Amino acid sequence: MTAAPDMGRMHSLEVFRHYDKNHWRLFTLPLAEVERALVKPEYVTLVKSAVMGESNVIAAVHGFLNEFAEDYDFSAFAVIWGYQEVQHHYAFTSWLQAVGEEVDNRAVAAMRAPYDPGSTPSATLATNIISELTVNHVYRAVSAWVEEPVLKDLLLRASRDEAGHAREFRHFAAKRLEEHPEEVASVLETLYFYTSDDKIKHPVGVFKAGLDELAETETIDTGFELFLDTVADSGELDELQNKIRRTFGSLTGHDLSSNRAVRRALATVLG
Numbered sequence: 698m699t700a701a702p703d704m705g706r707m708h709s710l711e712v713f714r715h716y717d718k719n720h721w722r723l724f725t726l727p728l729a730e731v732e733r734a735l736v737k738p739e740y741v742t743l744v745k746s747a748v749m750g751e752s753n754v755i756a757a758v759h760g761f762l763n764e765f766a767e768d769y770d771f772s773a774f775a776v777i778w779g780y781q782e783v784q785h786h787y788a789f790t791s792w793l794q795a796v797g798e799e800v801d802n803r804a805v806a807a808m809r810a811p812y813d814p815g816s817t818p819s820a821t822l823a824t825n826i827i828s829e830l831t832v833n834h835v836y837r838a839v840s841a842w843v844e845e846p847v848l849k850d851l852l853l854r855a856s857r858d859e860a861g862h863a864r865e866f867r868h869f870a871a872k873r874l875e876e877h878p879e880e881v882a883s884v885l886e887t888l889y890f891y892t893s894d895d896k897i898k899h900p901v902g903v904f905k906a907g908l909d910e911l912a913e914t915e916t917i918d919t920g921f922e923l924f925l926d927t928v929a930d931s932g933e934l935d936e937l938q939n940k941i942r943r944t945f946g947s948l949t950g951h952d953l954s955s956n957r958a959v960r961r962a963l964a965t966v967l968g
């Protein structure tokens with residue numbers, strides 16, 4: 698059972714106030730000013746991949762509400778967060794429409810089924826910290842690379858939102874671990890699973906791989922492969938994985954600065 702939040706201390710209320718005051722609106726994106734002559738085919742592929750990634754929001758919110766049925770504060774956050782992810786989904790879709798491209802709604806519909814719970818609630822929150830840090834990093838790098846100004850702007854807006862999301866998931870993960878320190882091993886296992894290869898592994902790619910509806914379309918992994926081949930500087934993946942390890946290091950209080958350190962911390966925790 699999760700303890701009730703202290704009187705007057707709903708974190709989701711602070712998040713709501715912050716978003717209500719600062720968040721951008723879709724109608725302010727100048728879609729009529731898209732410079733079609735600057736659009737490269739890679740941009741379309743990347744944005745279609747982003748749409749597929751963002752469209753997982755519904756599955757994620759559904760999973761969160763199931764898994765955190767005891768936790769009002771986090772559930773309220775999940776709904777607020779979900780609105781922003783729907784906004785990303787539809788903002789990227791709107792940019793595609795502005796350049797005469799269509800989204801495959803059959804593939805989007807295939808993203809609907811809820812996520813299963815993680816091995817622990819802390820592991821679920823940890824997984825989401827990783828996905829937010831990853832898209833934050835990728836959107837920022839792609840924004841710097843893209844020349845079409847409306848897409849550049851949209852990617853930067855979305856990138857900033859993802860950084861905020863990573864912070865909030867970290868907040869809820871820290872709170873959960875404070876109340877359930879026995880879940881720390883599941884957090885370290887999650888970190889190891891996602892950061893021990895030399896490619897970008899994202900939960901959406903991991904959990905939604907192999908759906909028949911996706912055989913013919915871009916997926917989030919198409920976007921990551923194109924990103925690493927075409928956009929990323931050498932050392933970019935290391936930079937991202939190091940950022941993820943640092944975040945988890947401060948979250949758990951363990952030295953997680955390399956894969957070896959992660960394995961050692963896991964051995965300590967499990968031993």
Ligand SMILES: [Fe+2]
Nearest residue numbers: 751782785855
């Ligand atoms: Fe997003």
Ligand SMILES: [Fe+2]
Nearest residue numbers: 829858859862
């Ligand atoms: Fe996000």
